[in-house]
Amino acid sequence: xxxxxxxxxxxxxxxxxxxxxxxxxxxxxxxxxxxxxxxxxxxxxxxxxxxxxxxxxxxxxxxxxxxxxxxxxxxxxxxxxxxxxxxxxxxxxxxxxxxxxxxxxxxxxxxxxxxxxxxxxxxxxxxxxxxxxxxxxxxxxxxxxxxxxxxxxxxxxxxxxxxxxxxxxxxxxxxxxxxxxxxxxx
Amino acid sequence: xxxxxxxxxxxxxxxxxxxxxxxxxxxxxxxxxxxxxxxxxxxxxxxxxxxxxxxxxxxxxxxxxxxxxxxxxxxxxxxxxxxxxxxxxxxxxxxxxxxxxxxxxxxxxxxxxxxxxxxxxxxxxxxxxxxxxxxxxxxxxxxxxxxxxxxxxxxxxxxxxxxxxxxxx
Numbered sequence: 001x002x003x004x005x006x007x008x009x010x011x012x013x014x015x016x017x018x019x020x021x022x023x024x025x026x027x028x029x030x031x032x033x034x035x036x037x038x039x040x041x042x043x044x045x046x047x048x049x050x051x052x053x054x055x056x057x058x059x060x061x062x063x064x065x066x067x068x069x070x071x072x073x074x075x076x077x078x079x080x081x082x083x084x085x086x087x088x089x090x091x092x093x094x095x096x097x098x099x100x101x102x103x104x105x106x107x108x109x110x111x112x113x114x115x116x117x118x119x120x121x122x123x124x125x126x127x128x129x130x131x132x133x134x135x136x137x138x139x140x141x142x143x144x145x146x147x148x149x150x151x152x153x154x155x156x157x158x159x160x161x162x163x164x165x166x167x168x169x170x171x172x173x174x175x176x177x178x179x180x181x182x183x184x185x186x
Numbered sequence: 187x188x189x190x191x192x193x194x195x196x197x198x199x200x201x202x203x204x205x206x207x208x209x210x211x212x213x214x215x216x217x218x219x220x221x222x223x224x225x226x227x228x229x230x231x232x233x234x235x236x237x238x239x240x241x242x243x244x245x246x247x248x249x250x251x252x253x254x255x256x257x258x259x260x261x262x263x264x265x266x267x268x269x270x271x272x273x274x275x276x277x278x279x280x281x282x283x284x285x286x287x288x289x290x291x292x293x294x295x296x297x298x299x300x301x302x303x304x305x306x307x308x309x310x311x312x313x314x315x316x317x318x319x320x321x322x323x324x325x326x327x328x329x330x331x332x333x334x335x336x337x338x339x340x341x342x343x344x345x346x347x348x349x350x351x352x353x354x355x
Binding site: 111 | 259260263270316320323324328332333336337338339340342343344346347
């Protein structure tokens with residue numbers, strides 16, 4: 001990944017934010033091939049989530065900058081974990097991208113700063129909701145235990161994200177912390 | 187902070203043993219046992235919450251076995267949550283089956299009469315449980331906060347799957 005670029009002394013908060021930014025960059029990239037292989041309501045969901053990841057990326061970059069560090073740059077391209085060639089593999093990739101984003105935000109939950117902790121927990125929740133909408137199944141420990149990458153999650157079929165238009169857009173933001181997903185249009 | 191809990195236990199033993207060995211009756215002068223550490227209390231609360239949630243699922247499934255296909259996977263994940271939380275509890279006094287006091291909870295007494303209402307009932311409970319866990323995050327040690335946040339996210343996804351657009355039966 002591309003998290004090695006910035007040199008300055010990174011605090012735990014900056015490191016965790018950079019890790020989350022790196023995952024968001026990968027998600028922004030990955031939703032491209034995802035959306036390209038979807039149609040109808042699933043494609044609309046992919047576009048909504050893609051926008052949500054772009055907003056999260058911008059939010060994280062602003063937070064990192066505010067802490068005096070240089071946000072990690074996105075890579076020009078990311079290696080997809082498996083070929084995406086149809087609806088099923090596209091949904092599986094989207095679920096995987098969200099799993100990884102969830103895991104990255106969990107790093108923020110370990111920080112001592114209460115505001116960053118809650119920010120990370122809400123972003124983790126948003127990613128877990130999106131992953132579930134793709135996978136049609138929940139995980140017992142999203143972010144903590146990321147399922148192995150595979151083109152087809154065992155025993156599952158792609159779900160219809162259109163049936164839950166509002167869920168990922170519901171970070172019940174308390175305080176002034178910016179929403180990681182932003183207002184995903186419902 | 188399990189090391190701290192353990193250390194405290196060891197220290198308490200170290201303090202009281204010499205007193206007992208000397209036949210001293212002054213143990214009472216040490217005062218009441220220290221209150222549980224905050225994170226132990228948080229884990230206990232979370233265990234009670236999971237136990238209550240499991241009993242809700244059990245009650246709904248007993249009344250409506252036809253919902254097993256969609257509810258059972260969620261119930262299994264709650265059991266995983268409970269097991270993980272119990273593993274966190276390093277309190278000798280809780281070595282019994284923690285949380286089983288909650289199994290006869292009054293919340294389980296009224297299972298809604300229809301499948302849709304039962305799903306809505308569980309959905310609401312999941313949302314409330316997730317919110318409650320998030321409310322405890324800031325005062326806990328990092329790894330416990332991560333576990334609670336992950337469980338909260340899992341419960342939020344349960345609520346999503348229990349939503350009206352998700353009926354599979």
